[in-house]
Amino acid sequence: MLDACERIARFVHGKSIDTYRSDEMLRSAVERQIEIVGEAANRVSNELQTAHAEIAWRPIIAQRHILAHEYGEIEHDLIWRVATVHVPVLQRQLLAILPAGQ
Helix, strand or coil: CCHHHHHHHHHHHCCCHHHHHHHHHHHHHHHHHHHHHHHHCCCHHHHHHHHHCCCCCHHHHHHHHHHHHHHCCCCCCHHHHHHHHHHHHHHHHHHHCCCCCC
């Protein structure tokens, strides 16, 4: 999850929402990494999810489902917000719970 968050941060760094909307490759790259985050979140044990309820596990997993199965319904502005607002928060949360050095 952390690796995908870091990739998303690199992909969107210095970009605008207008660039995101017009750049098919950027959109695809960000969407794929968000899918990876959601798939990884889905594999986190219930115990760990419960222990770290500050992380929005269900919405993260739900977003992956939308990207993977309802791609005709993707709202680019929402994905941009996920990438630029929610992913940085998630990245900080993951860093706080991972053992040092990982």
